Amino acid sequence: MSGTVIIGAGLIGASTAYALARRAEKVTILDMQDAPGKGASEANGGMLTPSMADPWNSPGVWRDLIRYYGRADAPMVLKTKALPSLAVWGLKFLAAANDSQYWRATALNVRLGLFSLEVMEQWRRDADLSYDGATRGTAKIYRDKQAFRIGREKAERMQALGVVFEPLSPEALCERQPALAAIRDDLAGAVYFPKDESGDAYKFTNELLRSSYELGACAKWGASVKRLVKKNGRVSGVLLDSGEFIEAKRVVIAAGAHAPRLAFQAGVSLAIKPVKGYSMTFSAKGLDAAQRLRFPIIDDDLHAAVTPLGERIRVAGTAEFAGFDESLDDGRIETLRRMLRAILPEQADFLEAGELFRWSGLRPMHAYGAPWIGAAPVEGVYLNVGHGHLGWTLAAGSGEALAGEMQGEQAAFDLSDYKA
Ligand SMILES: Cc1cc2nc3c(=O)[nH]c(=O)nc-3n(C[C@H](O)[C@H](O)[C@H](O)COP(=O)(O)OP(=O)(O)OC[C@H]3O[C@@H](n4cnc5c(N)ncnc54)[C@H](O)[C@@H]3O)c2cc1C
Missing domain, CATH: 3.30.9.10 (D-Amino Acid Oxidase, subunit A, domain 2)
Structure with missing residues (x-):
């Protein structure tokens, strides 16, 4: 069976792809657009805050x-x-x-945001990322x-x-x-x-994908995922609107505002x-x-x-x-x-x-103010979604944390908090 399919080539999908590719995971990125970074990540406010x-x-x-x-x-x-x-x-x-949910979500976002800045620093050191940072x-x-x-x-x-x-x-x-x-x-x-910090999210998304390709990842554009395909209770791939089936050992849903429909097929009802x-x-x-x-x-x-x-x-x-x-x-x-x-x-x-x-x-x-990150109930499916007004701020940390969890590494912090 092939490697990991990532649905969505915005900031979150690209960060997850790069974090997995750095771990020598075989990654295929799919997006319904004709190029990366064409969703919410294209011309955002440019701030990592x-x-x-x-x-x-x-x-x-x-x-x-x-x-x-x-x-x-x-x-x-x-x-x-x-x-x-x-x-x-x-x-x-x-x-x-x-008050209590507001400050709970704030604390989760700050923790992930500060972790993201650390990850960004590491990635800048390791790859030549040009994004007006x-x-x-x-x-x-x-x-x-x-x-x-x-x-x-x-x-x-x-x-x-x-x-x-x-x-x-x-x-x-x-x-x-x-x-x-x-x-x-x-x-x-x-x-x-x-x-x-600040920087151009669109350039960053493209730069991360370029770096991911150098590490062996590949991408397919105009690839709109219709549904997840399951076999024996776990994911076995995705079916595109075109009718093409793409086999996958694991699937990451990073589909931005479009995530709820696919997440539902993986057993998660998202309030996004x-x-x-x-x-x-x-x-x-x-x-x-x-x-x-x-x-x-x-x-x-x-x-x-x-x-x-x-x-x-x-x-x-x-x-x-x-x-x-x-x-x-x-x-x-x-x-x-x-x-x-x-x-x-x-x-x-x-x-x-x-x-x-x-x-x-x-x-x-x-609706709950912090992203949803981690494994879904259907085996082999993971979510990295719901970043709201903070997707650029949280992208690198979200990708790195999820990739670590998928590889069974010791976590920098408990990701189970990000499943509300
Ligand atoms: C005006 C504005 C200003 C902002 N300013 C900031 C800021 O300064 N700082 C900050 O941290 N955040 C900011 N944000 C928020 C940030 O831009 C988003 O949180 C972030 O872009 C979300 O990234 P994403 O990868 O989850 O979604 P997206 O970038 O939307 O990527 C999702 C991708 O999934 C693809 N997709 C969806 N469904 C399917 C499917 N079925 N099959 C295949 N592909 C699919 C889409 O085509 C898309 O490319 C701003 C947002 C806006 C709108």
Whole structure:
């Protein structure tokens, strides 16, 4: 029987593939797209942020949902037509929005996020990965004093989990990040997270696959998996929509927002729904050095991030509960433009003149706030899914931890916690 088939060539599938290939496992990656990294991993916010490990369903999230409901320019939009498909998931999402589950998921994500940074460092040493990566930290900016106080308190609580932070006055922030000088007087303060990283997730996904091929892995594009095939109670392969059967000793489901259907065939009922986000990417070539961002900025008030990626700058944000609709809504693009102008007012004209592309993607949002990683009840099937807004942050650690478990290695930490 052949080796391991991985369904999905996004950040999570690619990380799992590379981690397995490093262990001399025979790996075949399948994706229904015509190339790797074309799902949620294509043009995300580009940040690896254990500092943002808290799930979106914080206690009281329902107040935000009500406040934003019907507002086209809100950072969080609930589409009425998607409501029926969200009912069961939505109840689970809201039920998990309590203090104990919120902090439990936060702790799990921080642990995996910090482990991911260690793994990234190792992988960078071992393979020549070119992905506009930077290890200069991130800063979250606050526009009112109350929000800044709450942000600092949250950072203090996360410090106990291993997240390092430094509160900054607007002046101190602008010394480190002169590009924000124009909004200094609008700010109440910032929290700087020196361990956070950034980089282009699409390039990284492709680089990891290239490195995996060098280790013997292979891939097949346009390969949409219809179902898992089982024999004598264990998986024996997958059947593609084309009718082709691909034999496998083991199957890893890393299918992002599409994972629930396949996971169900492996005996796992996943509470994962797509949550759409948008990004716009601009060329920063020719922008004065003083006007360039040195590290990513997350605006707490706007729920937006602006990230430097080599010679480019990306603004990303917004959360739309709209099912699997990936169309680009003009109103949301306008919201992103406003976010860019609010964070980089002096650079916005220059950047908009050099717009490279706009994008939307579907975050695979798990109602319980942390990913599902590990063996499924059907023998030979494994899941690496539900990374929500943190897939880039958690990718390397998730791939490494799962590959270790599949090979029976002593775990860096207990993966059974990641099966809620
Ligand atoms: C706007 C936006 C900004 C974001 N910013 C950040 C950020 O700054 N930091 C961060 O950590 N995270 C961020 N995220 C989240 C992160 O991008 C996702 O969590 C991550 O990309 C999920 O990776 P994945 O591999 O699970 O899913 P995907 O990248 O979607 O990959 C899944 C793959 O599976 C394939 N597939 C699905 N079903 C099948 C099937 N039946 N057969 C074959 N192939 C199949 C799909 O084609 C797809 O290629 C952001 C997301 C968005 C949308």
